[in-house]
Amino acid sequence: MTTLHAYLFVAVVLFGIGLCGLMLRRSLIAMLISLELMLGAASLNVVALTSLSGASSSVGQVVALILIGVAAAEAAIALSLFVAIQRRAHSIDVEDLSELKG
Amino acid sequence: MNATGLVLGLAAALAIVGALLAVGLRNILHNILGFALSQVGLAGLFLTLGSDFLAVVLILVYVGAVAIAMVxxxxxxxxxxxxxxxxxxxxxxxxxxxxxxxxxALWLLVRGAAFPPPSGPLEVLAGVTGHRLVSDYVLAFELISVLLVIAMIGAVMVARSFHGHRARTVGSAPAAAGAPAADPGVGAGEAAR
Structure with a gap:
């Protein structure tokens, strides 16, 4: 197992934990946390692959920085949406938010 | 090399344990603390990859801003x-x-893939990254700043508009507030037809 594979293994484990949390948890905030874990695993993959294999490593850093920026914008929007949903529905449990269920 | 391996193992353990806490615990505040721990571990992993600027940005944004916003x-x-x-x-x-x-399945895919060896020694400087960010990737850089501004304004609008809506309905009777809001919409729809 090379050093690159160690990083990729950590990324796979983080992605799996995030996926499990996304399916398991019912609070919207906990689901957002799981989503951010999966995004972190993806950016770790990008940085590790560009640093330890082939391409120029500053490209990977730029991609990871843009990923962090997009994730921050997404978190800001999502959290304000959660507050708005809580005001309307008095719950942020996804199983209570079933108005559109047929 | 050995020290790097030690730091790598420590950071990886921190990231994975933090992620497990973030997903496994039942108290949502403990989840957020586990998430922050996991991001610190991830920053350590970036540090072992020579991306010191990225590690600092990760801690600033995730531990400093996103986790606090979640709280x-x-x-x-x-x-x-x-x-x-x-x-x-x-x-x-x-x-x-x-x-x-x-x-x-992902791990089998990764293990089976053949990755080319690094083309040169691992040398990543924050200066090189910053220079690329304002030369080759300047469009993406500017788009990110536009996106962040839009997200900030959008977050304020979303969080405020519902508050205004509630204040209005609380001020008058809820049924009376709902009926006039529906009527102009129907009238406008019929006028358009």
Missing amino acids: YAVMLSHPMDVAPVPRSRLKTAGAAVLALVVAA
């Missing part, structure tokens, strides 16, 4: 006195098995 959202929205209903064991096992299968 605020919890305080504004989560009923802390209500204990969460435990998930059924079947659903827990199903989610764990499905995540395990996906992770195992």
Whole structure:
């Protein structure tokens, strides 16, 4: 197992934990946390692959920085949406938010 | 080399343990603390890859901003006195098995792939990254700043508009407030036809 594979293994484990949390948890905030874990695993993959294999490593850093920026914008929007949903529905449990269920 | 390996192992353990805490614990505040721990571990991993600037940005953004914003959202929205209903064991096992299968498939894919060796020695400087950010990737850089401004304004609008809506309905009778709001919409729709 090379050093690159160690990083990729950590990324796979983080992605799996995030996926499990996304399916398991019912609070919207906990689901957002799981989503951010999966995004972190993806950016770790990008940085590790560009640093330890082939391409120029500053490209990977730029991609990871843009990923962090997009994730921050997404978190800001999502959290304000959660507050708005809580005001309307008095719950942020996804199983209570079933108005559109047929 | 050995020191790097030690730091790598420590950071990887921190990231994975933090992620497990972020997903496994039932208290949402503990989840957020585990998430922050996991991001610190991830920053350590970036540090071992020579990306010191990225590690600092990760800690600043995730531990400093996103985790705090999550705590605020919890305080504004989560009923802390209500204990969460435990998930059924079947659903827990199903989610764990499905995540395990996906992770195992990804790992087999990664192990089977042939990655080319690095073209040169690992030398990443924050200056090189910064220079690329304002020369080759300047469009993406500017778009990110536009996106962040839009997200900030959007977050304020979303969080405020519902507040205004509630204040209006609380001010007058809820049924009376709902009926006039529906009527102009219907009238406008018929006028358009």
